[in-house]
Amino acid sequence: MQSINVYIVKRLGQFFLVVFIGINIVFFVTHATPIDPVEYSIAAAASFGSTSPEAINMLRESLTELYGLQGGIWDQYLTFWKRIAVADFGPSVSAFPTPVSTLIGRAVPWTIGLLLTAIVISWVLGNLLGGLAGYYRESRILKAAGVIAMGLHPIPYYIVAFVLLIVFGYLWPVMPLGGGYQRNLAPGFNLAFVASVAKHSFLPALSLVLVGLGSWFMGMRALVSNIVTEDYVTYAELAGVERNRILTSYVMRNALVPQITGLAMSLGAIFNGAIITEQVFGYPGVGTLLVSAVHAGDYSLVLGITTISIIGVSAAVLIIDLLYPLLDPRMKAG
């Protein structure tokens, strides 16, 4: 049990380090620039029209405090952390006076839903196909699958999503062009709404899966073709264990462990992909919110989304890291 405690403490430490460095980058970027974000945001807010002088003053105070622009640099730094600790990013400028945290809270479930679906499908499918391709090296179908997965893998999320949108949205319009669900449906837990959500998230999820598949496929294939040469696999083969059983319980079971680590390490990149994809399809998640916040000049919203993204992704990595000992019994034995 000793070693597992050390492991948990280490992972927790890494989590706090990521959050700490990430927030510091955010602080540095927002404070080392020559632009005065307060006046900039107020100008942006005023251009929306209906803002009263009181509201502007309130906004100026709130923004000055939020951006930590009162007092010395050290005071600014502390206020910055305090606001983040209670997840209070102040009111959104483009959707005044809705708090930023409400806007993000509304978008987060969409992003998590899309990400979870895409990650589970691409990870399971990629590992399964990769394992089969590594074990049955002569299969032509699996080789062809490998070529396709490898060919799609280096193309960035944006381009894949964009091409899918053009093909299935314009050239062969079978899929909706964007949005999260059909406009005239009221959100609720009924068949029509769920079906609509599924239809609208099909293309975004597909583009994430297509790009993600390749790396799991290649990783698993390489791992499996290494493990197959191990003595215990040869022994199992000689002992007459069924080939499929060897593949699942002897070979892939062992190869899964580094693939879990791989998932934790690439989560940040997958998250980037998801928010890019969302924007292409106008999916109502964090990515679309971020891009519209930049276009609207909504400083607090951009700041809020960046901070939440850093904390969210590192928390997800922490969860995977903590689940890891369950899959790798060696961790428990120490």
Added chain:
Amino acid sequence: MLSILRDLLRYNREFAAGAVLLAIVVALAAMSAFAPMPPEDVYVVPPDVPPSWAYPMGTTSRGQDVFWQLAFAIRNTLLFGFIVAILSRILSLVIGLVSGYLGGIVDRVLMSINDTFIVMPLFPILVMFYFVMKDRMSWAALALVMAGLGWAYDARLIRSIAMSLRTRQFTEQSVFSGMSTSQIVTQDHLPYVMPIVFSTTMNNINWSIGLEVTLSVLGFTNINTPTIGVMIYWANQHTAMTAGVWWWIFFPVALVIMTFIGLFLLAVSMNEYIDPRSRLSRMRGTRT
């Protein structure tokens, strides 16, 4: 060196395919030197002309020749990827080699920072950079920022090689003959990691071009410097797809996909060249 290249071209299909794809892309980029008009000029040719003999890739709604525009765009995009890759290679080499060679507390500290940058979602941070910098965010500034964020994954790879090199006998001999740490790292260990550095360079160029295209398409870079992403951005601004000006979208997208696959194939085949085990299986495969 040249004979290695020749062998790779002859025996490694992935390398040959990647090299051909990249050669086409680079040739197009080189053509930009012969362009009849500067890339920033608009309305120099009739707008919205479909591909023809006079305009092989058609013209844009802004009155630009897609072919020449594309030549400039791919030149800038490649150059961008290359600069980011070179800068971040330096960072990852230094951190990877030092961390792997010294080990202990230095290694632990550097790797904690390293893992932090691996996990960090970079896209929102890049967007934030643009948001505060706005038009001051030049092409070069973006390259610097991305190099500063994109070294981590490969530093870990280089570290793992340096760690195994440290236990080799020649390292001990160098230590006993009085070479300093920096000498051992640069003279003994650097040559061993160079092949892997070349292969990660390709992947890193891919990564940085991908992000650059994404940011540009959203309009989050300097939209007056033509790059592939900026071209798609302008095409989107003029709703090229719904207007039926498909060539404005098709050619940049096709070219950038060619670039990605070409670079990726080079990286994969170089990895295979580095790993003797897979080379062996390939040789066996050709013999039987």
